[in-house]
Amino acid sequence: MNSYDIVVIGGGAVGLSLSYLAAKKGYRVALVESGHLCSGATGRSAGIVTLQLSLEEDVAMAAKTIELFREVGKGFGTEFYRTTGFLTLVPERMLEETIEPLRSNNVGYMVLRADEVKRYVPFLKAHDHEVGVLTSNDMVVDASEMGRAFRYALNEMGVSVIEWNGRGAIHVEGGEVRGVMANGQSLIKGDAYVFAAGPWNKTLLGGLGITGVPLTVYKCQVVRLCAERTLDYVPFYVMGEHLYMRPDGNGTSIAGNGYARVVERPEDAMDGLEKEYVQHIAELLAERVLDPSGFRVCGGWSGPCSITPDGYPVIGRIPGLRGAYIVDGLDGYGLMRAAGVAELALKAVEGEELPKYSAERFKGREEQEELVVELHSV
Ligand SMILES: Cc1cc2nc3c(=O)[nH]c(=O)nc-3n(C[C@H](O)[C@H](O)[C@H](O)COP(=O)(O)OP(=O)(O)OC[C@H]3O[C@@H](n4cnc5c(N)ncnc54)[C@H](O)[C@@H]3O)c2cc1C
Numbered sequence: 001m002n003s004y005d006i007v008v009i010g011g012g013a014v015g016l017s018l019s020y021l022a023a024k025k026g027y028r029v030a031l032v033e034s035g036h037l038c039s040g041a042t043g044r045s046a047g048i049v050t051l052q053l054s055l056e057e058d059v060a061m062a063a064k065t066i067e068l069f070r071e072v073g074k075g076f077g078t079e080f081y082r083t084t085g086f087l088t089l090v091p092e093r094m095l096e097e098t099i100e101p102l103r104s105n106n107v108g109y110m111v112l113r114a115d116e117v118k119r120y121v122p123f124l125k126a127h128d129h130e131v132g133v134l135t136s137n138d139m140v141v142d143a144s145e146m147g148r149a150f151r152y153a154l155n156e157m158g159v160s161v162i163e164w165n166g167r168g169a170i171h172v173e174g175g176e177v178r179g180v181m182a183n184g185q186s187l188i189k190g191d192a193y194v195f196a197a198g199p200w201n202k203t204l205l206g207g208l209g210i211t212g213v214p215l216t217v218y219k220c221q222v223v224r225l226c227a228e229r230t231l232d233y234v235p236f237y238v239m240g241e242h243l244y245m246r247p248d249g250n251g252t253s254i255a256g257n258g259y260a261r262v263v264e265r266p267e268d269a270m271d272g273l274e275k276e277y278v279q280h281i282a283e284l285l286a287e288r289v290l291d292p293s294g295f296r297v298c299g300g301w302s303g304p305c306s307i308t309p310d311g312y313p314v315i316g317r318i319p320g321l322r323g324a325y326i327v328d329g330l331d332g333y334g335l336m337r338a339a340g341v342a343e344l345a346l347k348a349v350e351g352e353e354l355p356k357y358s359a360e361r362f363k364g365r366e367e368q369e370e371l372v373v374e375l376h377s378v
Pocket residue numbers: 009010011012013014015032033034035036037038039040041042043044045046047048049165166167168169196197198199200204220221222301302303304305327328330331332333334335336337
């Protein structure tokens with residue numbers, strides 16, 4: 001079969017979630033991935049899926065992701081995640097605004113005094129003016145296992161999953177996508193094409209002559225830390241320093257913060273850790289960890305993230321390309337919102353207008369592109 005209701009371009013967290021949700025609703029779906037599933041930003045992420053986000057709608061999206069990942073993991077026999085819970089350390093004066101998005105989404109939480117935080121993260125230094133907010137359903141995802149789990153689930157659901165397809169396979173004619181060449185052999189056609197190529201959307205669309213979706217690609221990094229002994233703690237985020245950390249098995253941890261360096265192409269973001277970044281994380285940890293000498297940096301990696309001028313995702317029709325839709329601009333936390341944005345993308349394909357996320361909102365505002373990224377810098 002070469003004709004589908006929906007052709008999804010990109011097999012990261014978003015494309016996989018979208019393919020799954022669409023197939024579950026009975027659509028005939030093909031998923032085309034240039035490499036292997038989760039070989040893009042998803043595979044380079046820190047794997048954190050938390051409900052503790054500052055926007056109400058983001059919490060709702062993360063809740064959907066947790067639900068969908070559980071469904072795929074349990075339903076198809078590969079649990080590619082661990083339910084870990086999550087702890088945010090905030091100054092007490094910011095407690096209300098931290099818990100409000102949780103409350104309005106009916107997410108249960110516990111507030112911990114500074115001296116209670118060590119029960120969950122024994123090595124974390126919490127100051128007297130700080131409190132911990134603890135949630136329990138948050139998870140940590142193993143992205144390579146995730147690719148395997150979704151491949152199996154999608155195959156079972158009848159989705160055509162085409163991997164190793166290269167990047168230049170999209171055929172456009174007369175302002176319309178005419179098909180995607182699969183393995184250089186057959187043209188796959190869809191009633192709708194969803195560009196879920198993450199940070200690659202920008203170059204992909206640029207190559208097709210489409211410039212109406214302003215996106216900035218930037219470099220994200222994570223540091224791997226090794227400790228002498230096995231560490232068991234709840235993944236956490238320290239609001240003041242934007243520092244997050246989570247255990248990764250065998251005495252290792254992953255840590256990072258909101259650093260952003262704008263790059264031209266996603267590949268430019270895959271050149272590994274920067275010395276200054278490692279130094280910065282080490283300094284933050286020295287402030288926050290009771291025994292910093294118990295940790296040493298033993299690796300890490302980098303990858304591309306992408307963002308829109310106003311920081312909200314772009315979901316919906318691609319101006320100037322009939323029958324085509326985009327999901328992008330997920331910043332440094334797109335894994336955790338994947339199912340939420342995928343659900344909206346499906347609604348857009350079904351004809352629903354999403355003015356808040358539409359690419360049309362950027363008409364004439366392209367010059368603000370760099371501004372938001374600055375705000376996320378170290
Ligand atoms: C270092 C780092 C740490 C991060 N940590 C977290 C975290 O802990 N939690 C979190 O929620 N988010 C995190 N993120 C952000 C998160 O990884 C992304 O927001 C999310 O993975 C985006 O998913 P996606 O499916 O949109 O993109 P991707 O995962 O990049 O998927 C797009 C796919 O499209 C493919 N593709 C590209 N071009 C084509 C083409 N022409 N045809 C077909 N396929 C194509 C790519 O190979 C890729 O697999 C992190 C990112 C980085 C880099």
